Amino acid sequence: MKNNVKITRIKTSMTQQQLAKKTGVTRQTIGLIEKGEYNPTLQLCIAIAKELDKTLDELFWEVEE
Amino acid sequence: MKNNVKITRIKTSMTQQQLAKKTGVTRQTIGLIEKGEYNPTLQLCIAIAKELDKTLDELFWEVEE
């Protein structure tokens, strides 16, 4: 479940805490998703993508290991 | 949670049962996702997209109501 959330979030100078608040989840959830050991729901993926100004594909589609 | 799964699946002449088997879930799960009343996990969305030869964006991103 690798993805581009962490690198994209850092580029926007946003903390895990800030992204968590904007997407309605906890900091821990964001941390686990970034770590790639998590299988988030579609709604959460969409919320994250919109906050980071990306699409689903850009963050979650065929991300190289 | 509207999406383009149903219309895409029908275009490929695949039944819910067949798509379910290929993606490792039950027919009911596919049915509920197509109905839009469900919030599937990212892994399942990816599995469905690959079976239908589409990307996440094409099936789940900004689908008009």
Next chain:
DNA sequence: TGCTTTTGTAATTTATATATTACATTAACT
């Protein structure tokens, strides 16, 4: 008209995403 396949849907159970609480670690800064 029947028969079969496909789909809709409900009720209950199980698995797992996410929350909560908590503490440790790291990095940046003074």
Next chain:
DNA sequence: AGTTAATGTAATATATAAATTACAAAAGCA
């Protein structure tokens, strides 16, 4: 060195995705 912000991570609880079983309703076809 000390302090604070940010992150990693673990243990337990809660919410919900998905399975299971079951039956009904369409839809296609003989």
